[in-house]
Amino acid sequence: MLLGKERESITQFGRKLIDAQLTTGTGGNLSIFNRAEGLVAIKPSGVAYFDMTPSDVVVIDLGGTVLDGKLKPSSETLFHLSLYKFRPDINAVVHTHQIYATTIACLNWELPAVHYLISLSGNKVPLAAYATYGSPELSENILQAIGNYNACLLANHGLITVGINIAAAFAAAEEIELVSRLYYQSKCIGNPVILSDDDMKDVIKKLQTYGNL
Ligand SMILES: [Zn+2]
Numbered sequence: 258m259l260l261g262k263e264r265e266s267i268t269q270f271g272r273k274l275i276d277a278q279l280t281t282g283t284g285g286n287l288s289i290f291n292r293a294e295g296l297v298a299i300k301p302s303g304v305a306y307f308d309m310t311p312s313d314v315v316v317i318d319l320g321g322t323v324l325d326g327k328l329k330p331s332s333e334t335l336f337h338l339s340l341y342k343f344r345p346d347i348n349a350v351v352h353t354h355q356i357y358a359t360t361i362a363c364l365n366w367e368l369p370a371v372h373y374l375i376s377l378s379g380n381k382v383p384l385a386a387y388a389t390y391g392s393p394e395l396s397e398n399i400l401q402a403i404g405n406y407n408a409c410l411l412a413n414h415g416l417i418t419v420g421i422n423i424a425a426a427f428a429a430a431e432e433i434e435l436v437s438r439l440y441y442q443s444k445c446i447g448n449p450v451i452l453s454d455d456d457m458k459d460v461i462k463k464l465q466t467y468g469n470l
Pocket residue numbers: 285333352353354390414415
């Protein structure tokens with residue numbers, strides 16, 4: 258079986274997305290890129306996470322051609338492939354419709370540095386303009402918005418996170434949900450104080466040096 262290890266990780270982290278309440282049913286998707294082999298393991302379209310087995314996970318190349326697996330790759334495969342071509346530093350992509358981050362995305366706002374854990378993205382989470390899911394236009398909007406950030410809100414849609422591995426992309430999705438919720442809640446009762454770029458530079462430097470929060 259091609260990319261056996263990666264396919265196993267996709268099933269494990271897919272279940273973690275449900276357990277962490279970052280997605281429901283068959284929603285959202287995730288992939289892992291094995292750069293040495295030039296192959297991507299990606300969630301199949303329309304399969305519930307707890308029903309998904311490693312052999313259900315689809316293996317494709319960067320052109321989107323299916324090389325192993327009987328099912329259709331995710332309907333949102335295009336932006337996964339675009340991100341791997343655009344960002345040589347990433348090997349995993351997680352996409353969710355998680356509630357609090359998507360609430361911010363429905364307002365077409367960026368997420369500011371209301372809490373230092375936003376550092377898993379950078380000094381903010383940028384916003385990609387709306388386009389139909391799975392469309393080339395949406396991929397284009399994501400590449401324009403994400404730059405070197407590790408997360409990107411999708412207007413009226415959800416969130417994408419990227420990372421050096423699937424654990425990092427998952428952790429970013431989880432922490433960005435916390436920060437989104439804190440932003441929502443603090444706006445409900447007052448005016449949240451946003452950390453300065455200098456404060457965030459210190460946190461990001463520390464994160465790079467020590468590798469944990
Ligand atoms: Zn989506």
